[in-house]
Structures are given as structure tokens and as C-alpha cells.
Amino acid sequence: MNAEPAVQRRLLDLQDLDLQLDQVAHKRASLPEHQALKELTAEKSVVDRELVTADTEVSDLQREQKKADSDVEQVRQRKARNQQRIDSGQVTSPRDLENLQHEIGSLDRRISDLEDAELEVMEKLEAAEAVQTDLRTRAEAFAGRQSELETTRDAALKELDEQRAELGDKRSTVAAELPEQLLAQYQRLREHNGGIGAAPLVGKRCMGCRMELAPSDLNTIKAAAPDAVLRCEECGRILVRTSESAA
Structure with missing residues (x-):
């Protein structure tokens, strides 16, 4: 030749x-933002899954707390009605009065048990909400960091693409001469x-x-x-x- x-x-x-x-x-493929985004995405996926679990737990505990509150309130209302009957003098029969007083005592014990259960649910809910808040904060931080990395990556890619286009034009000119x-x-x-x-x-x-x-x-x-x-x-x-x- x-x-x-x-x-x-x-x-x-x-x-x-x-x-x-x-x-x-090579620079396009090896931008540090690529690896950083890959690692961030993996970490964010873990947090997102944990947040779904935390949201579910908080929702379940909120329903459980509402039920516990309702149970306590129902028993309190029943006790109040019985006490009102006694205080108003509506009950004249000694046996009926004794039965009501006995029931009020039972209701007091029931209220105490329900309040203990209610407090336990409240403590669990408080702990679950703390975990949920922490996970949401971390998820938001990940999203912010992801946005920053993507902005930096896109700017670098744009600059490299401009260089590639300019070099490509020059290459085409030289190649046409051969x-x-x-x-x-x-x-x-x-x-x-x-x-x-x-x-x-x-x-x-x-x-x-x-x-x-x-x-x-x-x-x-x-x-x-x-x-x-x-x-x-x-x-x-x-x-x-x-x-x-x-x-």
C-alpha cells in the first residue's frame, strides 16, 4: 500500500x-458521580424499604391506640352511668345498690388494665414514630444528595459531550482526507x-x-x-x- x-x-x-x-x-464512563449514585441508590433502597415497614407499623399502632382509647372511654362511661344512678338515688334496693357498687369496683379494675394496655401502645407508637421520623429524615437527605450528584454528573456529561462533538467533527474532516x-x-x-x-x-x-x-x-x-x-x-x-x- x-x-x-x-x-x-x-x-x-x-x-x-x-x-x-x-x-x-473513559471520562464519561468513570465519572465519580456514577459510582457515588450507584452506592447512594443502594443505600436509599434499604432506607425506603425500612420506611415502608415503619409506616405500616405506625399505622397499625395508631389504629391499636384508637381502639385502646375507645375501650377505656366506653368503660369509663359505663362506670359514670352507674355512679350517677347511685348518686341520684335512683337505686333503692340494697341488693341492686350492692351489685352496682360491685360492678363499679370491677369497672375500676378493668379501666386500670385498659389504661396499662393503652400506655403500652402509646409507648410503642412513640418509639415507632421516632424510627419513622429518623428514616424520613435520612430518605430526604438521600434525595437531596442524589439531586446534587445528578446535577454535577449532568454538567460534567454535558461538557464531555461538547468535547466529543468537537473532536468528532475534527476527526470526520481528517478521515475524509485519507x-x-x-x-x-x-x-x-x-x-x-x-x-x-x-x-x-x-x-x-x-x-x-x-x-x-x-x-x-x-x-x-x-x-x-x-x-x-x-x-x-x-x-x-x-x-x-x-x-x-x-x-
Whole structure:
């Protein structure tokens, strides 16, 4: 394959642009915000699940407390009615009076038991609400942090996308100047050589693999026509002669 020396040097310009595009792609994929958001999402998912459980527990305890309050109030009202009957003198029969007084005593004990149960529910509810409040605070903090990270990430991605677009335009311009066969070979080599398909010969060294060429290879290069497209014998990349080449 042959290509004018100036065209071969433009291949190095293309290689430089491709390396810059690779760097932009790497930066896009490795933004610290990506990992931070991934970790934050995992932590937030745990808190969200715990919050659902806490909300359910608080709701259940609130219903339980309402029932306990209602039970106490019903017994108190019944006691009050009995006491009112006694105080008003409506009960004249000694036996009926004794029965009412006995029932009032039973109601007092019942009220005491219900109030103990009511207090226990209140304490459980208070503890559950404290957990719920803490989880909501943490969930809100996660949401705020997530928003901050997304804003920072999106700004970084926008800047990188602008760089990628600018580099892409430059690459298209350079690629259009290269012969199709040379461009195709470069792209194949680039795919199989870690993103580097062409490299300059600096002194006696191929800057693609950083290996110094053997004297016999240098002699072959010196004897080659200026427009001959050469390959490094060590790495197989297109080897471009420049003013810094020893051959």
C-alpha cells in the first residue's frame, strides 16, 4: 500500500484525535458521580424499604391506640352511668345498690388494665414514630444528595459531550482526507492494538509499542520509497516516518 508522506502524517493526526475521543469516553464512563449514585441508590433502597415497614407499623399502632382509647372511654362511661344512678338515688334496693357498687369496683379494675394496655401502645407508637421520623429524615437527605450528584454528573456529561462533538467533527474532516484502504487498515489495527493503529517512528523507536527497531528493520525502512506504508515488525501497527525518524 502506498500513500503520500503528508497523508501518512495526517494519519497520526487522526490517531491523536481518536485517543482524545477514547479519553473522553473513559471520562464519561468513570465519572465519580456514577459510582457515588450507584452506592447512594443502594443505600436509599434499604432506607425506603425500612420506611415502608415503619409506616405500616405506625399505622397499625395508631389504629391499636384508637381502639385502646375507645375501650377505656366506653368503660369509663359505663362506670359514670352507674355512679350517677347511685348518686341520684335512683337505686333503692340494697341488693341492686350492692351489685352496682360491685360492678363499679370491677369497672375500676378493668379501666386500670385498659389504661396499662393503652400506655403500652402509646409507648410503642412513640418509639415507632421516632424510627419513622429518623428514616424520613435520612430518605430526604438521600434525595437531596442524589439531586446534587445528578446535577454535577449532568454538567460534567454535558461538557464531555461538547468535547466529543468537537473532536468528532475534527476527526470526520481528517478521515475524509485519507484513502479508504489506508483508513480501513488503520481502523482494523486500532481495534486489535489497544486503540492505537498508527504510530510515529521517533529515532529508532516505534512509539506504538515503544520498542527499538532492529538495525535490519531500520535498513529496510531507509530503503523503502517515501510513499510506502510501513508496519512495525514488533507490534504490526502502521509506522509513520517523520522528521524525528532515524530512518
